Amino acid sequence: MKQAIVARTDIGMGQGKLAAQVAHASLSAYEKADDRTRSKWKGGGQKKVVLKANSERTLYELSEIADQEGIPNAIIRDAGHTQLEPGTVTALAVGPDEESLVDRVTGDLSLY
Known part of the structure; x- marks a missing residue:
């Protein structure tokens, strides 16, 4: 199980702002997951990665793919x-869900 949080690099967020936006995204996507998924992710250590995106458009495109895959x-x-x-659109969280599914959406992005 995994969650990927994708944050924009093109809007000049400071470190504190970035941390807050990543936290908002993580919790918001977690709340959209079903009970089984939430429980499985929490029990497995709540794995997260923070990744880079260089535009708002990228976040919307990734969100659309996640929607098509049924990923919170x-x-x-x-x-x-x-x-x-x-x-201002700042971040996107994909998952929690099976790691292979999350990687289908975000696997080509670089670590933040």
Whole structure:
């Protein structure tokens, strides 16, 4: 079991902002998973990787693929209280789900 969080590199998020957006994405996608998947992922150590994307478009394309594969996913938009404009798309979480399924969506991306 695995979850991949894909964060944008083209919007200049600071480290704290990046950490917050990754956390939002992780939890949001987790909440969309069914009980069996959540339990299996939690019991297996909650494996996560954080990956890079260079555009908002990339996040939407990956989300569409995840939807087609039936993988829980969540796109995150910033509230705009600090560094970014309200509604800025910052991150996408794919999974938790079977590692091979998550890798079908995000396997070509680089680690953050």
